[in-house]
Amino acid sequence: MSIESDYPYVLEILELRHKYYLSYLAENSALHDQWVRDGEGFLIMYSMASRSTLDRVERFYDHIIRxxxxxxxLIMLVGNKCDLFTSREVSKEEGMNMARKLNGNYIERSAETCVNAERAIYGLIKMIRQNREGVNILEEIERK
Structure with missing residues (x-):
């Protein structure tokens, strides 16, 4: 997948590991809120091998909306660690249902095996580009 566009894209990647998330927000809420205000789209990732990370997705989404x-x-929900078949706690259907609930797109990836490693980011950039061009992405997602 490639991006052919005249638009510049600046990606800020903020990794919030689940055990540090609440303390991070408490200490850096103003900075984090500014990143959210400036963001055109959000890639939210959870571990398919950990149900608790999917449970936190909705809280993070609610924070973004607030x-x-x-x-x-624009939301790209990413189920990470799709290569861990035997330790999977979250099904693909559950991930897709959560993405629908958030009016977002869904993709599964594996950093370990490089499955869809770039596709999630390119997918979000494509959503942003279409949104800039006037395509109503949220209506497109609802039709799926």
Whole structure:
């Protein structure tokens, strides 16, 4: 997958490991909120081998919506560690249902085996590009 566009894209990647998330937000809430306000799209990743990470996705999404003052947001939900078949706690269907609930797109990836490693980021950039061009991405997602 490649991106052919005249638009510049700046990606800020903020990794919030689940055990540090709440303390991070408490210490850096103003900075984090500014990143969210400036963001055009959000890639939210959870571990398919850990149900608790999927449970936190909705909380993180609610935080984004609150900071964005309820304006529509572009979401790419990513189920990570799809290569761990035997330790999988979250099914593909559950991930897809969560993405629908968030009005977002869904993809599974594996950093270990490089399955869809770049595709999630390119997919989000494509959503942002289409949104900039006036395509109503949220309506497109709802039709799926």
């Amino acid at each position: 900071v964005k003052d309820n304006e529509p947001v």
